[in-house]
Amino acid sequence: MARTARPTENRWSGAVGRRSLLLGTAALGATGALAATGCARVPSGDALARLRSQGTVRLGIAGEVPYGYVDENGAFTGEAPELARVVFRRLGVDRVQPVATDFGSLIPGLNSQQFDVVSAGMYITPERCRQVLFSDPEYQMLDSFIVRRGNPLGLRSYADVLREGARLATGTGYAQAGHAVAAGYPEKRLVILQDQVAGLNAVESGRVDAFAATALTTRQVARGSSRAESVPPFAVVVDGEKQVDGGGFAFRRTDRVLRDAFNAEIHRMKKSGELYRILRRFGFTRSEMTTLTAEELCR
Structure with missing residues (x-):
């Protein structure tokens, strides 16, 4: 999953800019704590207990x-942290402690015990x-692009990007990097940005023609x-077939009991409609609710 990140000069304006700036401050504050735990041996036994x-x-x-971020008041929020608060409270864990890192470090951080669960959609x-x-x-989610207003190159899919020879960017660790390459975009031409x-x-600024991300991220930002x-939004085409992606929580492979207990609560919330009521606060629509399973997506 490693990608090469290029340095950027971000314009920190508006709510999104403040969120990212606050996140950077929080991540720096957490560095010492992460260093202290990063080399610890993963505990054995029942993680839920x-x-x-x-x-x-x-x-x-x-x-x-809107997946997991710091808001303009300095509070950790997003669809995944808010959902985690509800689920873990029902599992008997009353407090959640968000740990900020860059996207590409989430799985390594989980497996090195810097945190217990990836809660980032x-x-x-x-x-x-x-x-x-x-x-x-x-x-479930489709892809989308951020483009110049009026979409002068008519970019509505990765095929359009290829046809126009457009300059394409995406974020560090984003799945859209793989989507673009699978569609035929040269990996060496793909620009990887911080966020x-x-x-x-x-x-x-005209440095790139399009930035690829989830449809929800692009419309929010x-x-x-x-x-x-x-x-x-558009579906990614892989091997001639349209593909719909889905996002979930990640657990260490040793923590199956914890994952299964979490899954049981998610299924109850889907059936009751509570899951949608939480996610719609962050811009999700009913069309983005899903019955897909992790087993299907892992194949």
């Missing part, structure tokens, strides 16, 4: 609106499934921009 005894679960988040992919256990997805705010800046917009 351990978390109940501790009364706290550490959530790995990556500062992507992470796409479930076969490659990631070889490294961690996933809950069943809480949402969605850097992507918006790059499009607005482009909202209010006078120079950029998001394109309609």
Whole structure:
């Protein structure tokens, strides 16, 4: 999953900019704590029982609106942390402690015990499934681009990007990097930026023609921009077939009991409609609710 990140100059303005800036501050503050735990031996036994005894679960988040981020008041929020608060309280763990890191460090951080669960709306992919256990997805999602206002190149799919020879960017660790390469975009030409705010800046300044991310991310970050917009969501085409992605929580492969207990609560919330009521606060629509399973996506 490693990608090469290029340095960027971000324009820290508006709510999204403040979120990213606050996230960076929080991540720096957490560095000492992470260094102290990063080399510790992963505890054996029942992870759920351990978390109940501790009364706290550490959530790995990556500062992507609206999945898991720091809001303008300095509070950790997002669809995944808010969902985690509800689920873990029902599992007997009353406190959640978000730990900020960059997206590409989420799985390594989980497996080195820097946090207990990845709570970042992470796409479930076969490659990631070889490294961690996933809950069943809480949402399904299509891709989209941030483009210059008016979409002068008519970019509505990766095929359009290839046809126009457009300059394409995406975020560090984003699944869209793989989507673009699978569609035929040369990996060496793909620009990897820090996050969605850097992507918006790059499009607005004309450094790239499009920034690829989830449809929900692009419509959130482009909202209010006078120079950029998001394109309609589109399905990725892989080996000639359209693909829909789903995002869920990630657990260490040794923590199957914890994952299964979490899954049971997610299924109850899907049936009752409570899951959608939580996610719609963050811009999700009913069309982004899903019955997909982790097993299907891992294949």
